[in-house]
Amino acid sequence: xxxxxxxxxxxxxxAVDAAVDIFYRKVLSDDMLASYFEDxxxxxxxxxxxxxxxxxxxxxxxxxxxxxxxxxxxxxxxxMNESHFxxxxxxxxxxxxxxxxxxxxxxxxxxxxxxxxxDVLNV
Amino acid sequence: xxxxxxxxxxxxxxxGQEIVCHKSETVLDAAHRHNLRLSFSCRNGVCQxxxxxxxxxxxxxxxxxxxxxxxxxxxxxxxxxxELTADLSVSLEGASNTFSRVTVMSNEALSSDxxxxxxxxxxxxxxxxxxxxxxxxxxxxxxxxxLASVAGRDKxxxxxxxxxxxxxxxxWLCDEMKMGRTLEISxxxxxxxxxxxxxxxxxxxxLMGAGTGLAPLYGxxxxxxxxxxxxxxxxxxxxxxxxxxxxxxxxxxxxxxxPNFHYVPCLSGESGRFGFRKGRAHDxxxxxxxxxxxxxxxxxxxxxxxxxxxxxxxxxxxxxxxxFGDAFLHASTTTALSKLSxxxxxx
Numbered sequence: 359x360x361x362x363x364x365x366x367x368x369x370x371x372x373a374v375d376a377a378v379d380i381f382y383r384k385v386l387s388d389d390m391l392a393s394y395f396e397d398x399x400x401x402x403x404x405x406x407x408x409x410x411x412x413x414x415x416x417x418x419x420x421x422x423x424x425x426x427x428x429x430x431x432x433x434x435x436x437x438m439n440e441s442h443f444x445x446x447x448x449x450x451x452x453x454x455x456x457x458x459x460x461x462x463x464x465x466x467x468x469x470x471x472x473x474x475x476x477d478v479l480n481v
Numbered sequence: 482x483x484x485x486x487x488x489x490x491x492x493x494x495x496x497g498q499e500i501v502c503h504k505s506e507t508v509l510d511a512a513h514r515h516n517l518r519l520s521f522s523c524r525n526g527v528c529q530x531x532x533x534x535x536x537x538x539x540x541x542x543x544x545x546x547x548x549x550x551x552x553x554x555x556x557x558x559x560x561x562x563x564e565l566t567a568d569l570s571v572s573l574e575g576a577s578n579t580f581s582r583v584t585v586m587s588n589e590a591l592s593s594d595x596x597x598x599x600x601x602x603x604x605x606x607x608x609x610x611x612x613x614x615x616x617x618x619x620x621x622x623x624x625x626x627x628l629a630s631v632a633g634r635d636k637x638x639x640x641x642x643x644x645x646x647x648x649x650x651x652x653w654l655c656d657e658m659k660m661g662r663t664l665e666i667s668x669x670x671x672x673x674x675x676x677x678x679x680x681x682x683x684x685x686x687x688l689m690g691a692g693t694g695l696a697p698l699y700g701x702x703x704x705x706x707x708x709x710x711x712x713x714x715x716x717x718x719x720x721x722x723x724x725x726x727x728x729x730x731x732x733x734x735x736x737x738x739x740p741n742f743h744y745v746p747c748l749s750g751e752s753g754r755f756g757f758r759k760g761r762a763h764d765x766x767x768x769x770x771x772x773x774x775x776x777x778x779x780x781x782x783x784x785x786x787x788x789x790x791x792x793x794x795x796x797x798x799x800x801x802x803x804x805f806g807d808a809f810l811h812a813s814t815t816t817a818l819s820k821l822s823x824x825x826x827x828x
Contacts, residue, residue: 383796400792401549402529404801408547409527420524429522 364416364466368459374415377453378408384449391445394433414450414471426477434480443478447471494537494570508533508560508571519573524561531560537570549802550676554609580617580665581606585658586637592727594644595693596655597629599637600666608632608669610704611697611779613807615667616640616650624650627697627781627807628669631704638666641696641727673779673807675701677708684777684803685713687770689763689790691782692720697807698781699728706739714742715770719762721750745769763790767797774798777805784808 369376382404385391395403406429413419430438450471454464493502493511502511509531512519522530526546540558548557563569581603588598606614613627630639644655658664674697686705688698695718702714720726732744747762748754758765763786770776778799780790787808794804 379795379800382801386792387796400788400795401801401804405527405529405547406522409523409525412523412525412527418525419527421522425522 364463365412365418368415368463368467370417371412373457374408374411374417376457377415378404378411380456381411381449381453382407384452385446388445388449391442394436394438394442411450414467416466416470423474423477426474427480430478431480438479440475440479443475491565492568493565494568496572496574502565504566505564508563508565508569511565512560519560521561526559526562529559532557533560533571533573534558535569536572538568540569541566549672550678551609551672551674551805554674554676579605580615580667582663582665583638585660585662585664588655588659590655591641593724595727596642596644598640598642598654598658599630600640600664602636602638603666606638606666606668608638609674610700611674611805612669612671613673613697614638614669616654617665617667618650618653620649622650627671627673627694627700629696629700631700631707634703634707639696639700641693641699643693671697671807673697673701673781673805675705675708675710675777675779677705677710681712681777682708682710683712684775686710686715686777686779687766687773687794688714688716689766689778689780689782689786690716690718691762691786692725694780694782694786695728696781698779699732701779702735702742706742711741714739715745715766716743717745717747717758717762717766717769719747719749719760719765721748723748723751723754723757761786763793766790767793770797772798775800775803777803780806782808 386395409419409421413421447468451464451468454467489504490501491504493500493508495512495517500511500515500517509519509521509524519533520530522528526544529548532548535556535558540556540563544558544563545553546562548559583600583603586599586601588596591597608614608628610630610632611627613625615623615625617623626640626642628638629641630637642651642654645651688702690698698716698718702716705714716732718726718732726746729746735742736744745758745765746756747758747760747765749761753759763780767790773794776799778794780787780794787806791804791806795801
């Protein structure tokens with residue numbers, strides 16, 4: 359269909375809702391990432407994950423590169439690096455595949471997620 | 482005070498400070514225009530960083546979308562999403578800290594160290610079953626206790642107090658606060674209550690409590706049943722030893738009269754006792770019910786137990802919106818959002 363955004367093609371907010379629990383469960387269950395989530399409020403973090411997915415799905419988002427950079431600076435200072443970023447990206451991809459999202463849409467989402475790398479890692 | 486405003490303007494009051502806003506601007510934009518610092522992040526109704534509580538006036542449905550049921554019930558909304566069409570009063574604090582004086586109506590021991598204290602309910606202390614109040618001793622110490630009474634049905638407020646040896650407030654409460662004495666309590670607050678909604682009525686409910694964490698759960702169970710909840714209700718209550726459990730007979734009797742209610746008392750410290758499961762209540766529960774998809778999950782007890790129970794419930798399939806629990810820590814102040822995760826003190 360002409361002029362449908364990525365967000366629409368993925369299924370909009372419903373798709374985000376379906377994905378966020380699956381995605382966040384994968385992230386929380388990953389031993390490599392666990393320590394970064396130990397002290398956070400799980401519910402508040404869940405809301406942030408939903409906001410991140412909305413952005414990655416090409417949805418309405420007002421997050422700037424600066425926001426992403428600021429949000430992760432403290433974690434980078436504690437040792438978060440590319441391997442952690444890649445792990446989270448991997449969980450995002452696995453989530454989309456679990457939801458049977460077509461390969462071309464997965465690629466578009468992963469491209470958006472990948473574009474945040476330098477901000478998230480503060481490089 | 483009579484205010485002259487244009488028809489295109491509305492008054493937004495933030496903890497008493499009034500600012501004049503343009504009709505249709507969002508609360509967040511209005512606050513920023515007046516150089517008031519409200520936290521925010523995505524500015525898009527998703528991250529929930531800008532959550533505030535409306536104390537007068539009605540937030541728009543759009544500004545409450547995505548918020549947990551218990552927050553919506555208490556008037557919380559997202560500042561970036563509410564467009565001002567009428568005057569509104571909001572608070573950055575979670576709930577006010579005014580205290581009311583109440584009378585002790587009864588004080589009875591339910592076990593060797595758990596006491597049930599019933600208090601008169603003052604007109605301005607409204608609550609939802611399962612919330613907690615802060616109780617203040619004349620010398621100034623404040624402790625939080627969950628309400629075990631059912632709002633709207635029980636005439637008196639009910640607290641379950643564990644008498645901690647050497648505890649300033651708990652020993653005073655249990656030993657000295659007998660019938661006729663008075664004490665001060667705050668407004669009720671907290672996120673641990675049952676919201677009666679048609680679509681939730683047949684959902685299974687899992688409640689996990691340790692020690693006097695049973696108090697709010699006891700209220701919530703009776704509240705749900707009184708609201709004709711048809712789903713299965715599982716209560717796992719634990720203590721290290723048998724005399725740490727209480728209301729055992731009442732809960733066993735409730736099982737007999739309510740076929741959808743199931744009571745599982747647990748003992749973590751003893752080697753094995755007929756009629757009791759071995760282990761900590763939440764460990765036993767989460768091992769028994771591996772798939773928590775569609776469950777409403779309530780937990781109450783010490784902070785480590787509640788954190789662990791909530792996290793594991795989520796990992797085992799419960800939706801974040803359906804997981805409730807207040808943990809008891811040391812109180813702190815500040816922003817609305819941090820208050821939601823912060824907890825009260827006990828002792």
